[in-house]
Amino acid sequence: MKFRTRSTAIIGTICLIGSLALGQASADERSAPRPAAAEVVLTEVGTALNPIAGAAGPDGTVWIAERAGTVRVLGDQGLGEPVLDISDETTTDGERGLLGVAFDKDFAHFYISFTNLEGTSTIDEFAVRDGAIQQDTRRTVLTQTQPFENHNGGDIKFGPDGYLYIALGDGGSGGDPQGNGQNLDTLLGKILRIDPTGGEPYAIPADNPFVDDPNAKDEIWAYGLRNPWRFSFDSGTGDLLIGDVGQSEWEEIDWASANSGGGENYGWASMEGNHPFRGGTEPANHVPPVHEYDRNGLGCSVTGGFVYRGDAIPDLRGHYVYSDYCDGTVRTLKIENGAVTGQGDLGVNGGEVISFVQGGDGELYVLALGGTISRIDAA
Ligand SMILES: [Ca+2]
Numbered sequence: 163m164k165f166r167t168r169s170t171a172i173i174g175t176i177c178l179i180g181s182l183a184l185g186q187a188s189a190d191e192r193s194a195p196r197p198a199a200a201e202v203v204l205t206e207v208g209t210a211l212n213p214i215a216g217a218a219g220p221d222g223t224v225w226i227a228e229r230a231g232t233v234r235v236l237g238d239q240g241l242g243e244p245v246l247d248i249s250d251e252t253t254t255d256g257e258r259g260l261l262g263v264a265f266d267k268d269f270a271h272f273y274i275s276f277t278n279l280e281g282t283s284t285i286d287e288f289a290v291r292d293g294a295i296q297q298d299t300r301r302t303v304l305t306q307t308q309p310f311e312n313h314n315g316g317d318i319k320f321g322p323d324g325y326l327y328i329a330l331g332d333g334g335s336g337g338d339p340q341g342n343g344q345n346l347d348t349l350l351g352k353i354l355r356i357d358p359t360g361g362e363p364y365a366i367p368a369d370n371p372f373v374d375d376p377n378a379k380d381e382i383w384a385y386g387l388r389n390p391w392r393f394s395f396d397s398g399t400g401d402l403l404i405g406d407v408g409q410s411e412w413e414e415i416d417w418a419s420a421n422s423g424g425g426e427n428y429g430w431a432s433m434e435g436n437h438p439f440r441g442g443t444e445p446a447n448h449v450p451p452v453h454e455y456d457r458n459g460l461g462c463s464v465t466g467g468f469v470y471r472g473d474a475i476p477d478l479r480g481h482y483v484y485s486d487y488c489d490g491t492v493r494t495l496k497i498e499n500g501a502v503t504g505q506g507d508l509g510v511n512g513g514e515v516i517s518f519v520q521g522g523d524g525e526l527y528v529l530a531l532g533g534t535i536s537r538i539d540a541a
Contacts, residue, residue: 261316405466
């Protein structure tokens with residue numbers, strides 16, 4: 163995502179895209195109808211100051227992270243008082259801030275992903291007891307210095323294998339000037355896979371794809387990513403879905419089967435989506451996106467979501483739900499055997515959609531950076 167000059171750039175971006183793309187968009191819509199997979203509404207369930215990430219918590223709760231550094235629990239009356247506050251340890255310049263949160267299995271630990279005062283990507287762990295964060299148990303699991311202020315990635319999720327996956331962008335600037343995406347000797351531009359409680363500060367799973375390669379970092383699960391801002395595992399199948407924000411032309415969704423052993427090369431910065439980037443050559447092992455879209459009216463910064471596995475909206479089950487920060491239309495993909503077999507538009511707009519959160523019951527929440535937290539409900 164790219165909220166660098168948020169208040170002005172978004173307005174400018176929307177105006178720019180609108181002016182450039184009016185004719186193109188309407189032509190596309192006529193030629194490629196995007197039927198709704200289900201009839202839904204967005205129900206506002208809370209407001210926050212720049213909600214940016216969230217996670218299903220203990221006892222059916224939903225925890226929401228605010229970009230400036232607070233974590234609050236969603237209740238019947240909206241968000242409660244902060245249960246964690248690291249606002250004096252992070253900044254919100256550039257694309258920085260508190261960027262991701264996750265619980266491990268059985269809610270034994272809570273993890274936060276943020277940029278510290280130096281801009282260094284940092285993953286910290288807290289023990290959780292009786293549903294509460296134990297502040298005195300805090301420890302740092304992993305850090306990664308950042309050469310530029312943007313493309314920090316920051317999402318963290320536990321996979322069905324119980325390991326912690328960490329998304330890191332290519333380090334920033336534009337066009338990946340350091341070549342981090344294709345360089346296996348850096349954690350930048352990657353999805354990492356670690357066992358946070360298996361060692362100090364963490365352990366490397368023995369079956370990580372590059373553990374036997376002396377020229378590659380052992381933490382790497384997948385590479386060739388620009389800014390994998392939001393990713394998720396399908397709670398039904400275990401498949402991995404990554405929303406990788408494009409440079410200037412192509413936004414993409416990447417997919418890997420639950421059976422994957424990792425090591426996928428998603429192409430950046432040789433490729434942007436299915437297209438050679440700045441004269442790049444397609445790597446022989448390039449895994450192309452399962453879906454890409456251009457910026458002719460459909461947005462400018464993909465926000466990866468979740469495959470819906472809840473009960474409230476039967477028609478939506480099995481559809482991947484995602485959006486775009488610049489055009490908050492909530493969209494769907496039906497993916498079967500690694501290929502898109504249907505796509506749609508749910509006919510609702512979440513605003514500046516920065517993230518989705520999957521509740522413990524499988525229902526999905528839409529976070530708009532402007533402050534609104536909505537649940538996707540059956541119409
Ligand atoms: Ca790619």
